[in-house]
Amino acid sequence: xESDQAILAFTALAQSTRLDVFRLLIEHEPEGLxxxxxxxxxxxxxxxxxxxxxxxxxxxxxxxxRQSRSIIYRAKxxxxxxxxxxxxxxxxxxxxxxxxPLIAELTxxxxxxxxxxxxxxxx
Amino acid sequence: xESDQAILAFTALAQSTRLDVFRLLIEHEPEGLxxxxxxxxxxxxxxxxxxxxxxxxxxxxxxxxRQSRSIIYRAKxxxxxxxxxxxxxxxxxxxxxxxxPLIAELTxxxxxxxxxxxxxxxx
DNA sequence: TCCATATGTCGAGACTAATCGACATAATGG
DNA sequence: CCATTATGTCGATTAGTCTCGACATATGGA
Numbered sequence: 001x002e003s004d005q006a007i008l009a010f011t012a013l014a015q016s017t018r019l020d021v022f023r024l025l026i027e028h029e030p031e032g033l034x035x036x037x038x039x040x041x042x043x044x045x046x047x048x049x050x051x052x053x054x055x056x057x058x059x060x061x062x063x064x065x066r067q068s069r070s071i072i073y074r075a076k077x078x079x080x081x082x083x084x085x086x087x088x089x090x091x092x093x094x095x096x097x098x099x100x101p102l103i104a105e106l107t108x109x110x111x112x113x114x115x116x117x118x119x120x121x122x123x
Numbered sequence: 124x125e126s127d128q129a130i131l132a133f134t135a136l137a138q139s140t141r142l143d144v145f146r147l148l149i150e151h152e153p154e155g156l157x158x159x160x161x162x163x164x165x166x167x168x169x170x171x172x173x174x175x176x177x178x179x180x181x182x183x184x185x186x187x188x189r190q191s192r193s194i195i196y197r198a199k200x201x202x203x204x205x206x207x208x209x210x211x212x213x214x215x216x217x218x219x220x221x222x223x224p225l226i227a228e229l230t231x232x233x234x235x236x237x238x239x240x241x242x243x244x245x246x
Numbered sequence: 247t248c249c250a251t252a253t254g255t256c257g258a259g260a261c262t263a264a265t266c267g268a269c270a271t272a273a274t275g276g
Numbered sequence: 277c278c279a280t281t282a283t284g285t286c287g288a289t290t291a292g293t294c295t296c297g298a299c300a301t302a303t304g305g306a
Binding site: 034035036039046047049050051053054066068069070071 | 251252253254255
């Protein structure tokens with residue numbers, strides 16, 4: 001991951017409405033939500049929300065797909081993985097003694113024990 | 124993690140100088156670096172750097188400790204873990220099918236469980 | 247075609263952040 | 277103490293972001 005893209009992502013998440021939208025969209029994986037519903041859910045004018053959604057999209061954190069009159073937004077979970085990886089893995093600079101404890105903390109949430117999951121994650 | 128603190132952290136990292144400083148300090152774990160060295164390393168005036176270091180400190184991403192005339196800054200690896208956790212674990216809202224693949228991607232870097240996996244991470 | 251619905255774009259005002267010169271504070275040694 | 281080194285704070289300027297009214301575009305149906 002380029003640091004320019006990381007900065008885009010951090011900038012996008014460094015705003016409460018956008019952070020909330022991003023988490024809302026993760027909750028609604030994998031169906032997604034239309035722009036109007038998102039705006040109503042957050043009690044934000046539709047044009048303001050449109051701007052926020054554009055920022056998140058440019059940052060690669062969400063993606064849009066037109067469906068008839070609505071435009072459905074979805075979280076890009078790949079982006080979460082890449083960003084978390086940028087924080088943990090790339091930042092550690094290949095020094096397992098630093099990032100191993102970080103990963104150890106994350107793993108209990110939902111450990112990827114099986115080979116099947118490892119295969120799925122291998123891009 | 125409170126979302127307010129997450130926003131502080133994302134704001135702090137959403138700036139190229141600060142992101143570089145943060146990564147520099149992770150490279151220099153656990154000794155840390157004095158403020159002056161950091162400023163020189165980044166070719167930034169000392170007062171500008173002081174402001175950036177204050178932002179990172181307020182965000183809880185680094186910490187300062189006076190050592191004679193110098194003030195040594197260190198990355199708080201706990202913060203990395205918490206922030207990555209906020210992205211991956213909290214955002215998934217307890218839905219393993221979402222975050223398991225994300226963690227699976229991170230694990231090969233330096234898995235915390237077994238020596239065997241650590242060996243595999245070197246390929 | 248004309249209207250209603252859904253969303254995006256533009257532009258202006260208000261707010262916030264980044265930078266850096268000048269000055270202030272803190273520690274150390276002579 | 278005074279000078280020196282190391283760092284932080286203040287204030288002003290500049291640059292960028294957030295918000296939202298007004299307008300524009302896209303889709304589907306009467």
